[in-house]
Amino acid sequence: MEPLTKIKTYHFLPYKYGLELLLDIGRIESLNHFILDNTLHQLSFYEILFIEQGAGTFTLDENKISITPGTVIFTSPGQVRCWEIEEEVRGYTLFFDKDFLYLFFADELFLYRFQYFHQYSFPTGMQISEASFQKCLELLYEIEKEFRQLQNDSSHLIRSVLYQLLVILNRYYAEVYHIQGDTYVHPDFYRFRSLLEKNFVSDRTVEAYTHMLNISSGFLNKICRQFSGLSAQQMIHHKLVSEIKKQLYQNKSAKEIAYEFGFSDPSNFNRFFKKLTGTTPQQYRRKV
Known part of the structure; x- marks a missing residue:
């Protein structure tokens, strides 16, 4: 058997600035210890990449995303990633721990309300217009400015700007991929997505989730098709296959x-x- 491929996991450093702050921002090209090569790695936190310049590909799980100016890439905890750079990449990385938002909004489903996180049926990168990208940069500048003069209430200001940025990005994502963009869709759909992330190994039937949610299979399929374009069973299978592919990476x-x-x-x-x-799994492993 071939030797195991080691995938290093990077964790968030909450006390980097002295006081606890569960969000950080930096320039992709100059941030210390930021990986910009083909080393396989994963993060235990969320990250959004804003590409201003560069060329190449960014691989997230098995999906290759082209690196071009105006590209925004969303990564969720645990996704396997690597870079293949052809021209120097410049832009911003914004990353945060889930508790930066969960503790404030007291809503464990909060990040599931955005279509681009925990996504395995649509792409996790998008190309947006110059005007839309500039709008994102303006909000990033606000966050960056606050980091230069941190105060005791800075986390509240940064959180409010991040929330605005996440909602705007969700609208752009919905426009690009022609899907539901309203973050206040039926709560059972968000609960299903959250349960699926935790239980996909042990629970692989629609009936298991309808029992946990106390709803009918017909209703679950209806809201899944409405908000993802897939049936509940297709979503379960997409998640399972996505996780299996991560294991195949490791031989x-x-x-x-x-x-x-x-x-x-x-x-x-x-x-x-x-x-x-x-x-077959063996053919897939050879391909990657």
Whole structure:
């Protein structure tokens, strides 16, 4: 067997500025220890990248995103990523721990209200107009300015600007991919997305989630199609396959992955993966 590929995980440093601050901003090209090569790595926090200049690709899980000026890339905790740079990349990175927003809004579903986070059926990058990108930069400048003169109430000001930025980006994302952009859609859809992130290994049937949500399968399918374009079962399968692909990055055997994801044996795992992707796990591993 080939040696395991080590994927390093980077965690947020909340006391970088002395007082606890669960958000940070920096220039991609000059931020200390920022990875800009093809090393596989993942983050335990959220990040949004704003590309002003550069060329190449940014791989997030198995999806390749072209690096061009005006590109915005969204990454969620745990996604495997790497860069392949052809021309120097310049722009902003904005990253934050989930508690920066959760503790204030007292809503554990808050970040699931934005279509671009925890997304595995639509792309996690988008190209926006120059005017839209400039609007984003103006808000980033406000956050950057506050970091230069941090005060005890700075977290509140930064949080308010971040909230505005997240909502605007959600509108742009909905326009680009022609999907539901309103962040106040049916709460059961957000609850389903949150449960799916936590239970996708043990619960792979629609019935399991309808039981947890205390709703009918027909209603769950209705809201899933309305807000994601997929059925509930398709969303479950998309999530499961996305996580399996992460394991294939690390050269785990089919037997190991089958056991970890609750399949009865490797042959069932192989059939499941090929049915959903059109390729066997071994073929996928060779491709990546």
